[in-house]
Amino acid sequence: MSEIRVALIREEKIPADRRVALTPKQAAEVQVKFPHVKVICQSSKVRCFTDEQYCTQGIEVAEDISNCGILLGVKEVPIPKLINDKTYLFFSHTIKKQSYNRKLLQQIIEKNIRLIDYERLTNKKGNRIVAFGRFAGIVGAYNGLYTYGKKYNLYHIRRAKDCYDLEDVKTEYSKIKLPPIKIALTGAGRVANGAMEVLNGIGIRKVTPQEYLEEKFDEPVYAQLFVTDYNVKKGGGSFTRKEFFNHPEEFEPGFLPYTKVTDLFIAGAFWDHRAPVLFHREDMLKKGFQIKAIADITCDIEGSIPSTKRPSTIDKPVYDYNPETDEVVEEPYSSENYVSVMAIDNLPSELPRDASHSFGENLIQYVLPNLFGEDDGMINRATIANKGQLTGPYLYLKDYVSGIDV
Structure with a gap:
C-alpha cells in the first residue's frame, strides 16, 4: 500500500x-x-x-x-x-x-x-x-456567567483562556456568587450538555420550564428549554419534533414568555434559517423584556437573536447592544438599557x-x-x-x- x-x-x-x-x-x-x-x-x-x-x-x-x-x-x-x-x-x-x-x-x-x-x-x-460542541458549551456558559458578573460587579473570575485547562477553570467556580436570578438555556445536544456541566458544577439548581415561568425562587435557577418549549405550530395542533425539524417554516415563535423572566440567556440550540427567530428587536423595546445579558454560543449573525450583530472575540469577548438604535456599542457594560452580548465564534479555542x-x-x-x-x-x-x-x-x-x- x-x-x-x-x-x-x-x-x-x-x-x-x-x-x-x-x-x-x-x-x-x-x-x-x-x-x-x-x-x-x-x-x-x-x-x-x-x-x-x-x-x-x-x-x-x-x-x-x-x-x-x-x-x-x-x-x-x-x-x-x-x-x-x-x-x-x-x-x-x-x-x-x-x-x-x-x-x-x-x-x-x-x-x-x-x-x-x-x-x-x-x-x-x-x-x-x-465536534467541539461540548467545549463550546462549557466555555460559553462560563463566559455568560463572567459577563453577568462583570455587568453587575458581583464577582471577579479569570477568563477560561487564562486557565491552563478545564480542571483549572473549575477552581473559579466557588467565586461565582449569584443573586436569585433566572438563567434560560436552549438546546439538547453537546453544546447544551457542556453548558449544564458548568451550571451544575457551580451548584445552580435546574427547574422545569413551567416552574421557571410561574414560580419565584430565593436562589439562582436555570431551565433547559427544548424546541417544543419555545416554538408553536401555526394554526395550532400537536407538536412533533420530526415535523419541526423537517418543516420549521410551519412554526412560529413562542419564546417571548421566557424573555419576561430571564436575566441571563445562554443560547445553545442549533437554528435553521427557515425556523422562527426567538424574538425581534421590537420585542426588546417592549415593557417587561428582562434579558440584559446574552451568551450566544450559536453565534448566528443576524439570526435568531437580533442582538447578535457580529461575533465578539476572545480578546474582546463582550459588546453591548442598543435595541433603540439596533447598533453595537463597542464598550461593554456601558448602560443599564443595553444588552451585553457574548458571541465568540471559536469558544473551544479558550480551552x-x-x-x-x-x-x-x-x-x-x-x-x-x-x-x-x-x-x-x-x-x-x-x-x-x-x-x-x-x-x-x-x-x-x-x-x-x-x-x-x-
Missing part, C-alpha cells in the same frame, strides 16, 4: 485559533495504528502544542506541506493558503450559505480541492461524529488542549479508518466538493456558489 502523507496545517484565520485536529501523542498513535500513514506537522507559533512536543513524539515538523495529499485543519483556511488538488478537512461554514465564505467555496471548486467538512461527518443514523484532545480521539476512532481505508459512506456524505464541482448532496449550494442568490 502506498504511503499516505497527512499534514496538520497551521491555523491562519484571524483571529488566531490555538486548536489542532491531533495532539502530539495522537499524531504518533495514528502512525502506529495506520502504518501506511505519515503525519507531518506544519510549524506553528500559535498552536497550543509546540513544535518540540510533536518532535518529541517522533512527528516531523516542516514549513512546506505541499507534498502531503490530506490536510487537516480546524477553522476555515484563508483563500491564499489553499493548495490546488488536495483533500482538506476543516469546518468550512458554507452549508448554510454563509455569505462571508462564498468566495472560499468558489475557490475550493476552482482549485480542484476535495473538501470534507467535519460538520457533515455522521454515522448511518445521522448523528455527528466529531484548546482539552478541546483538541477530545476532538482527536473521535477522529482516530471513527473518521480516520474510513478516510484511510474502506469508507462506509461517512466520508462521501461529508464531501461538499470534489473534482471541481459540488457533490450530489450539496447541489443546493449551486446558486450560492454562482452568486445568483445574492
Whole structure:
C-alpha cells in the first residue's frame, strides 16, 4: 500500500485559533495504528502544542506541506493558503450559505480541492461524529456567567483562556456568587450538555420550564428549554419534533414568555434559517423584556437573536447592544438599557488542549479508518466538493456558489 502523507496545517484565520485536529501523542498513535500513514506537522507559533512536543513524539515538523495529499485543519483556511488538488478537512461554514465564505467555496471548486467538512461527518443514523460542541458549551456558559458578573460587579473570575485547562477553570467556580436570578438555556445536544456541566458544577439548581415561568425562587435557577418549549405550530395542533425539524417554516415563535423572566440567556440550540427567530428587536423595546445579558454560543449573525450583530472575540469577548438604535456599542457594560452580548465564534479555542484532545480521539476512532481505508459512506456524505464541482448532496449550494442568490 502506498504511503499516505497527512499534514496538520497551521491555523491562519484571524483571529488566531490555538486548536489542532491531533495532539502530539495522537499524531504518533495514528502512525502506529495506520502504518501506511505519515503525519507531518506544519510549524506553528500559535498552536497550543509546540513544535518540540510533536518532535518529541517522533512527528516531523516542516514549513512546506505541499507534498502531503490530506490536510487537516480546524477553522476555515484563508483563500491564499489553499493548495490546488488536495483533500482538506476543516469546518468550512458554507452549508448554510454563509455569505462571508462564498468566495472560499468558489475557490475550493476552482482549485480542484476535495473538501470534507467535519460538520457533515455522521454515522448511518445521522448523528455527528466529531465536534467541539461540548467545549463550546462549557466555555460559553462560563463566559455568560463572567459577563453577568462583570455587568453587575458581583464577582471577579479569570477568563477560561487564562486557565491552563478545564480542571483549572473549575477552581473559579466557588467565586461565582449569584443573586436569585433566572438563567434560560436552549438546546439538547453537546453544546447544551457542556453548558449544564458548568451550571451544575457551580451548584445552580435546574427547574422545569413551567416552574421557571410561574414560580419565584430565593436562589439562582436555570431551565433547559427544548424546541417544543419555545416554538408553536401555526394554526395550532400537536407538536412533533420530526415535523419541526423537517418543516420549521410551519412554526412560529413562542419564546417571548421566557424573555419576561430571564436575566441571563445562554443560547445553545442549533437554528435553521427557515425556523422562527426567538424574538425581534421590537420585542426588546417592549415593557417587561428582562434579558440584559446574552451568551450566544450559536453565534448566528443576524439570526435568531437580533442582538447578535457580529461575533465578539476572545480578546474582546463582550459588546453591548442598543435595541433603540439596533447598533453595537463597542464598550461593554456601558448602560443599564443595553444588552451585553457574548458571541465568540471559536469558544473551544479558550480551552484548546482539552478541546483538541477530545476532538482527536473521535477522529482516530471513527473518521480516520474510513478516510484511510474502506469508507462506509461517512466520508462521501461529508464531501461538499470534489473534482471541481459540488457533490450530489450539496447541489443546493449551486446558486450560492454562482452568486445568483445574492
